[in-house]
Amino acid sequence: EIRRYVALYLSIRQKFLQSRVLLNTRGVNNPFLRMCYELRVIPADLPPWIGLPVTFSESFRGHDCEWQLAFYYYLRRKGFNFKDVSRNQIRNYVSGLEESSEEQEKACMNYRNFLISVDVDSNQKAADFAEEKIVRLISERLLAKRYEN
Known part of the structure; x- marks a missing residue:
């Protein structure tokens, strides 16, 4: 069951990244594409650890790829x-966002903590990030949701 969620997640992520390029009308004036350009990465080739469904990510308006790329860009x-x-530096980052919230700060902390737990370094582009790590994250989120209910 979890593998289906992971496959669905990866499919939705890929479609989002493709649509960002194909449906773009603003060129490099699009903030997402501008960050990709400045980081010298093609959107479809973003590291798999950008766009993860971490807890509190729903506090951001856009797709997980958008806010996580913006956070990564800020760190770089x-x-x-x-x-x-x-936490204080994350708080400073979040306070600079348009509609900042405590939940966004928690999302950034959860994202950071997960990446540290799986040994991702922010200087890595396509780190050895196996699908198993995504399975682990989604499993933890599903178990947390079931536990809440």
């Missing part, structure tokens, strides 16, 4: 690794 510009970023 500041010269931080995921392991080096403190």
